Amino acid sequence: MERKVRVRFAPSPTGPLHIGGVRTALFNYLFARRHGGDIILRIEDTDSNRFVPGAEDYINEAFAWLGIKFDEGVREGGNYGPYRQSERRDIYRQYVKQLLDNGKAYIAFDTPEELEAKRAEIANFQYDAKTRGMMRNSLTMSADEVKQRIDNGEKYVVRFLIEPNHDVTVNDLVRGKVVINSSILDDKVLYKSADDLPTYHLANIVDDHLMEVTHVIRGEEWLPSAPLHVLLYEAFGWADTMPEFVHLPLLLKPDGKGKLSKRDGDRLGFPVFPLEWHDPKSGDVASGYRESGYLPQAVINFLALLGWNPGNDQEILSMDELISLFSFEHCSKSGAKFDFEKGKWFNHKYLQEMSDEALAQLYLPILEEKGIKCDDMAKLSRIVSLVKGRINFVKDLWEQSKFFFEAPTTYAEKDVRKRWKDGMPELMEALIGVLEGIEDFTSVPSEEIVLNWITTNGYHMGNVMNAFRLTVVGECKGPHMFDITEILGKEETIRRIRTGIANIKLPE
RNA sequence: GGCGCUUUCGUCUAGCGGUUAGGACGCGGCCCUCUCACGGCUGAAACACGAGUUCGAGUCUCGUAAGCGCUACCA
Numbered sequence: 192m193e194r195k196v197r198v199r200f201a202p203s204p205t206g207p208l209h210i211g212g213v214r215t216a217l218f219n220y221l222f223a224r225r226h227g228g229d230i231i232l233r234i235e236d237t238d239s240n241r242f243v244p245g246a247e248d249y250i251n252e253a254f255a256w257l258g259i260k261f262d263e264g265v266r267e268g269g270n271y272g273p274y275r276q277s278e279r280r281d282i283y284r285q286y287v288k289q290l291l292d293n294g295k296a297y298i299a300f301d302t303p304e305e306l307e308a309k310r311a312e313i314a315n316f317q318y319d320a321k322t323r324g325m326m327r328n329s330l331t332m333s334a335d336e337v338k339q340r341i342d343n344g345e346k347y348v349v350r351f352l353i354e355p356n357h358d359v360t361v362n363d364l365v366r367g368k369v370v371i372n373s374s375i376l377d378d379k380v381l382y383k384s385a386d387d388l389p390t391y392h393l394a395n396i397v398d399d400h401l402m403e404v405t406h407v408i409r410g411e412e413w414l415p416s417a418p419l420h421v422l423l424y425e426a427f428g429w430a431d432t433m434p435e436f437v438h439l440p441l442l443l444k445p446d447g448k449g450k451l452s453k454r455d456g457d458r459l460g461f462p463v464f465p466l467e468w469h470d471p472k473s474g475d476v477a478s479g480y481r482e483s484g485y486l487p488q489a490v491i492n493f494l495a496l497l498g499w500n501p502g503n504d505q506e507i508l509s510m511d512e513l514i515s516l517f518s519f520e521h522c523s524k525s526g527a528k529f530d531f532e533k534g535k536w537f538n539h540k541y542l543q544e545m546s547d548e549a550l551a552q553l554y555l556p557i558l559e560e561k562g563i564k565c566d567d568m569a570k571l572s573r574i575v576s577l578v579k580g581r582i583n584f585v586k587d588l589w590e591q592s593k594f595f596f597e598a599p600t601t602y603a604e605k606d607v608r609k610r611w612k613d614g615m616p617e618l619m620e621a622l623i624g625v626l627e628g629i630e631d632f633t634s635v636p637s638e639e640i641v642l643n644w645i646t647t648n649g650y651h652m653g654n655v656m657n658a659f660r661l662t663v664v665g666e667c668k669g670p671h672m673f674d675i676t677e678i679l680g681k682e683e684t685i686r687r688i689r690t691g692i693a694n695i696k697l698p699e
Numbered sequence: 700g701g702c703g704c705u706u707u708c709g710u711c712u713a714g715c716g717g718u719u720a721g722g723a724c725g726c727g728g729c730c731c732u733c734u735c736a737c738g739g740c741u742g743a744a745a746c747a748c749g750a751g752u753u754c755g756a757g758u759c760u761c762g763u764a765a766g767c768g769c770u771a772c773c774a
Contacts, residue, residue: 205774375702503722524706
């Protein structure tokens, strides 16, 4: 019987959500939507030592910004709750007991210090079939002794009893069958004494089963423990509803070694978090994609193409297109280095698709920061339309269009050297005379008149126009000259030329 | 050390036995042009290595190497 697709993204609230986690969540989301299934957001807070306040809110806010909507979760509700593992203690206890009663798990009293000593004493020590007989556990003690120790309040953990010499097969949807021998697995702790909570492994399997998860889609770092998880499903007698596994390739550091980590971002000059994060303990601020001027669609599109492709050359894909095209058959198996330059290009592309009006709205707060008040939105949209082709981020708008708001006070030395030749002041004076005579100062008629003046007088087009530009813009850059003068108006244009004549000096 | 995964231009990747090995980012050139961009065209740039299977291997098999991951009472 085909079960309804149900997937989950299960972050632990130990800090801000990492961009690699976002990618994993995205693939879960795309797969769920593609198959008309559900996606669950489950908070895996079983490590009380690493809990960071605010992390859960951060996760929710990040997904809201990115446009990834969950069907079930702490905020969304649902019929399979609670969705926070710390609130499911009683459930886990019950299932641990089941394993204990069936002889699939056992109680161990070894303290962390004792284990550490063993590891120091014996090279490659592993708690498994070969060594459990020499440890302090319910397999080496009488039932009475175990009971007595527990009654005395002695701390203990529950360990999974792994039978050696079995081949365990994990069927991974992107990697195929992965077979490993159970002898290399250790008797993993399923239930911790330290904080009276299960470990990831136990909680994960119990929750996925109870929440009827059909596909476990997670990062490749989980592949080595996947056989353990298969064994757990079997121990519980849930093998027939065991989910399919997918282990996604990792996102790697752009400069070579290792997987992308939380510290790489500000070290290499790009964000690794969706949103800016203020560390509550240290007070450190880590940059986020949102605050850096990225559009969420661009981030989604960029991430989607890291480890997946649509099967053709299309690169700009909307969320809906991603959903309709998504399939594990087009997932790659190898890690992807994070290429920030390409990320910028995606943002550029998405910025170009925005309307001038919408971009102008985003520009407003930046202008305000510069102390510029602009209430003529039509004019601002026009300015945006002239420069948006050259921006990667909304904030670049200022650098590209500031001369519309502020007359130049300095002139680019390189351009002065190249363009401000002998006789320029006189030529510019003449140009002022021409401009003064223009009735309709809009772009097309002005251009016609000025260009006509240049050619009939036999002037050099490049010399005149660049000197003109230098006085108005301050450097030889920018959009079509007469689009600029139209927006500036005749008076301001002439004023700038006069200022230029007075102030531009050839460098010594 | 052990176990596992991976391996096509610098980077992201297409390729699923026969291709001039394709696209994109970045980089160079040309065109457009008053400038800088955009855009268009274009160039340089890759099958890790070695065996084997086959008429034929980037594609299949094995080995080697390298990279990565895991190896906690963290997830």
